[in-house]
Amino acid sequence: MSPPGTDGAGLRVRPYAMTGGRTRSNTELAIETILVRTAAGDVRAERMSMERGDILRLCREPSSVAEISAHLHLPLGVARVLAGDLCDEGFLDFNREHATSERPSLRLLERVFDGLQAL
Amino acid sequence: MVSRPSEMSPADAGPGGGGGPAPLPVKIVIAGGFAVGKTTFVGSISEIEPLTTEAALTKVSEGIDDTSKVVTKTSTTVAMDFGRIGLGEDLVLYLFGTPGQDRFWFMWDDLVRGAIGAVVLIDTRRLEDCFPAVDYFEEAGLPFVVAMNCFDGTASHTPEAVREALGISIDTPIVLTDARDRVSTKSTLIELVQHALARATV
Numbered sequence: 587m588s589p590p591g592t593d594g595a596g597l598r599v600r601p602y603a604m605t606g607g608r609t610r611s612n613t614e615l616a617i618e619t620i621l622v623r624t625a626a627g628d629v630r631a632e633r634m635s636m637e638r639g640d641i642l643r644l645c646r647e648p649s650s651v652a653e654i655s656a657h658l659h660l661p662l663g664v665a666r667v668l669a670g671d672l673c674d675e676g677f678l679d680f681n682r683e684h685a686t687s688e689r690p691s692l693r694l695l696e697r698v699f700d701g702l703q704a705l
Numbered sequence: 706m707v708s709r710p711s712e713m714s715p716a717d718a719g720p721g722g723g724g725g726p727a728p729l730p731v732k733i734v735i736a737g738g739f740a741v742g743k744t745t746f747v748g749s750i751s752e753i754e755p756l757t758t759e760a761a762l763t764k765v766s767e768g769i770d771d772t773s774k775v776v777t778k779t780s781t782t783v784a785m786d787f788g789r790i791g792l793g794e795d796l797v798l799y800l801f802g803t804p805g806q807d808r809f810w811f812m813w814d815d816l817v818r819g820a821i822g823a824v825v826l827i828d829t830r831r832l833e834d835c836f837p838a839v840d841y842f843e844e845a846g847l848p849f850v851v852a853m854n855c856f857d858g859t860a861s862h863t864p865e866a867v868r869e870a871l872g873i874s875i876d877t878p879i880v881l882t883d884a885r886d887r888v889s890t891k892s893t894l895i896e897l898v899q900h901a902l903a904r905a906t907v
Contacts, residue, residue, distance in 0.1 A: 616730075616818065617801070617815055618819075619730060620730045620797060648727055650730060652756070652758050652799065653756065653789075656757055661759055662758050681726055681728065681730075681795075690819070691905075692906065695901055696902065697793075698796070701793050702798075702891060702895050705792075
């Protein structure tokens with residue numbers, strides 16, 4: 587078993603300091619939720635600072651919460667709260683068909699099946 | 706106010722960047738014991754190099770020193786590898802490998818919520834490593850397939866023997882796979898989606 591917490595160098599910030607101690611935002615995102623920048627987000631992307639700005643700039647290409655976490659080296663929970671905030675503020679958006687708490691519908695499963703077969 | 710001619714493209718045409726709505730994500734969980742080949746499996750079919758995300762957690766554990774009854778909080782992180790497969794224009798399949806250590810169960814709830822199902826990768830030499838995953842998915846009612854990872858192209862046990870050892874129901878598929886081989890991992894994923902479809906139509 588490998589020991590946890592053996593990541594690289596750099597000054598470690600207590601993770602939830604970046605979110606003001608919050609572990610959730612008003613918009614609850616799943617780890618796989620894909621975020622895209624809105625027109626308002628495009629306008630603000632270059633001016634926003636810190637992690638929030640990094641997230642907006644990364645989401646120039648549609649990026650999931652997991653991808654934001656991985657690319658920006660943010661803990662998953664922190665990426666989720668910050669991206670949720672940016673959705674609340676109208677800078678990011680996601681596909682509202684995505685029902686995070688439910689099993690995929692029959693129709694969606696069929697699309698995945700067809701998509702995999704076409705690979 | 707003077708109304709603008711209609712050919713002026715409005716700035717409020719929804720998401721910017723690439724335009725159009727955000728892609729719809731779906732996910733499959735890749736589970737199994739430590740070093741059974743989960744990341745290899747993900748990497749063989751992912752269109753990106755598998756990425757690693759970390760969850761920070763605070764573990765509250767009671768000290769073993771009886772005289773002090775110390776309760777300590779330790780911050781640590783747990784790593785999880787994942788990959789992605791674009792399925793057409795607006796659909797993306799994510800493959801999430803479960804964290805290897807059993808004590809990170811709490812993360813599984815997040816992983817499993819809304820998932821299509823799970824692939825439980827097994828190495829028959831260490832079959833017991835997959836017991837926690839099978840227990841978890843049975844309990845959660847999540848469709849899963851058992852995939853025997855055959856490193857050298859041959860299985861040392863029959864699927865029937867594995868089914869008996871795991872005590873899983875006859876309708877749970879058991880397949881042979883080679884985690885390094887894209888064709889093999891692809892057909893394992895198709896098997897799972899087929900199983901999920903069958904479960905959804907019952």
